[in-house]
Amino acid sequence: MSYSIADLEQLHLFYRQQLLTDTVPFWFPRSFDRELGGFLLMRDADGSLLDDDKAVWIQGRATWLLATLYNTVDKNPEWLEGARLGYEFLNRHCFDSDGRMFFHTTRDGRPIRKRRYFFSETFYVIPAAAYAKASGDPAAAYNARKVFGQCIDYATTPGLLPPKYTRERSSKGIGVPMIMINTAQQLRETIGDDRCDSWIMRWIDDIQANFVKDDIRCVMEQVSPGGQIIDHIDGRTLNPGHAIEGAWFILHEARYRNNEPRLMALGTRMLDYMWARGWDKEHGGILYFRDVYDRPVQEYWQDMKFWWPQNETIIATLLAFLLTSEERYAEWHRAIHDYAYTKFHDPVHGEWFGYLHRDGNIAQTAKGNLFKGPFHLPRQEWYCMKLLESYLK
């Protein structure tokens, strides 16, 4: 069954309510670290603090959220204050002397761990750009653009960052073009940058040429440098929720380009392929990992339900429905929305649990840790709210 205008109005109200009266208040302002900067985000189900360490990805993402809410929802000075706390913590403590960023610091910003990936850097670009728009600070805009340029270098210069594997089996992951598309989209939509339009199309072309396999109806998570399937246990592993996130980044771009047919077709195909592979027909929800040939995957927890693949699928199915009016996307959206808000949402303390067993029971109760914080859920609620607003007005 498709969605009526009244259904969409109700969804809009629901996401707005959840975002502003449930999700955001779980985190803020209590997580502001007004003493030492940044945020205290590693919290148990009831909001009590599990750890005062600071995960750099999550510090950047929380900063992005607060600045984005300020820019697009309400000029709430508390949100701007929070964005400044986060942005200044990132600048003061999260860069190493080589220009790379750390992954994990103490509460007072001493570095504990640095990793070989540049996701910390992309999660610096988007908050710096959003904060530049919110605050008008030209240095933040300069920094966002500078680090975006460094990310382009990391993404396009083989060997610039230490590889995980030897040259005997080089591979490339869909994560790099995906994160770069989203980073460039965010930069473009906040402070603008002439590089974004062309780079976004190059990364979309990379995904289409190398990762999307129409003959087997699949989006690969990693491939050889030439785009071949690496027929070994790691190379066969699919991450359906991640590919579906990539699908909506591309549908978002299709919409930006007046519903460009090639991008509409590519994004919906990616969603179709990975819904078929990721949706759990028995219990509902998106499974974490699958094997391209339905063999066992290396990761033993591959059938768990994590919060974020559900968030990304809620966005992708709603966006696909609004772009195409095809009934199946409304049906899928209804299925994933109902599953996720029934199983993941905590009606007692707000926000979502992060980790369920396949059957939907809670595997662990933390709302925030080194990888989970105020990002995928509030981004989903914010994105769907804004998207519906633009269709309903």
Place this chain on the structure above:
Amino acid sequence: MSYSIADLEQLHLFYRQQLLTDTVPFWFPRSFDRELGGFLLMRDADGSLLDDDKAVWIQGRATWLLATLYNTVDKNPEWLEGARLGYEFLNRHCFDSDGRMFFHTTRDGRPIRKRRYFFSETFYVIPAAAYAKASGDPAAAYNARKVFGQCIDYATTPGLLPPKYTRERSSKGIGVPMIMINTAQQLRETIGDDRCDSWIMRWIDDIQANFVKDDIRCVMEQVSPGGQIIDHIDGRTLNPGHAIEGAWFILHEARYRNNEPRLMALGTRMLDYMWARGWDKEHGGILYFRDVYDRPVQEYWQDMKFWWPQNETIIATLLAFLLTSEERYAEWHRAIHDYAYTKFHDPVHGEWFGYLHRDGNIAQTAKGNLFKGPFHLPRQEWYCMKLLESYLK
């Protein structure tokens, strides 16, 4: 209820039967790679090959198993042939030019991944030593002793291997003294080495002084360099099955030293503490991770049941019972043995599944992958068989 002599005789027969007619035949000889050396061990439930890559840990452990069976169970020439295939593959393909070992190679031995740990090296020492004994090859004995010396250097020289964390939060794991105790015990019991006795006692002293916390009845998985609990989400994480493995290494040493009271008390205390923290009172079996203060742990799959913690607990409880005659160890052994052989054993194709959900359902079906192969299960069956033999004769 305690164990009678008849019970122990039945257990002995059971482990012998399982080892020789179920576990070992699942793997060998079909996994021998007579063409390219080493073993093809990444297999699905029915034994079909999932991947022809070779995981260096598992190549070494399989070599150890075959040489040990040859040395201690039966002079089966097929086992010696297999041990030689594995030992030669390790020598030809698994060492980097800096003397460190790789983690993962292609079928023909081209390196795919090297890691910062030296577990590949310890899983070279024990098969080289066992193969030296089986074959009489003096070069294998020389190599085992040489790499054992390198492992001592890695274990005792801070900074020799690249650290995962910065100096801001240095830590040390119980894994290093544990693996070194077991490596030295294996070396001593095959070809002998004058360094073993004193090093074993130093590593046991390290565990007692730094990792065993009698005031809170706990064995820590990692601590600060001075032995303090690191009260952050990673530092609080316990691995009960691993600590219980450490307990039996120490009980094994107690037995070697004529039931030395201090080691008996230390090993049984470690088992007592971690049984209380790891045994799942609701579903049975040993849980994977727990938090020292019962808070959520970072790893979302912490409540899964893996095969190897059950194997280590079967050994530890049987050994504790035979050393102390205390009834509770017979009860614990019965509980873990019955749970594990009911839930993990595959009566159709033999061997055990590796990964169950907390409730005992199978999460994935692989019998062999990058981390699972012919080691913990056959070692448990072999160790318990030999142990019972020595008590029953």
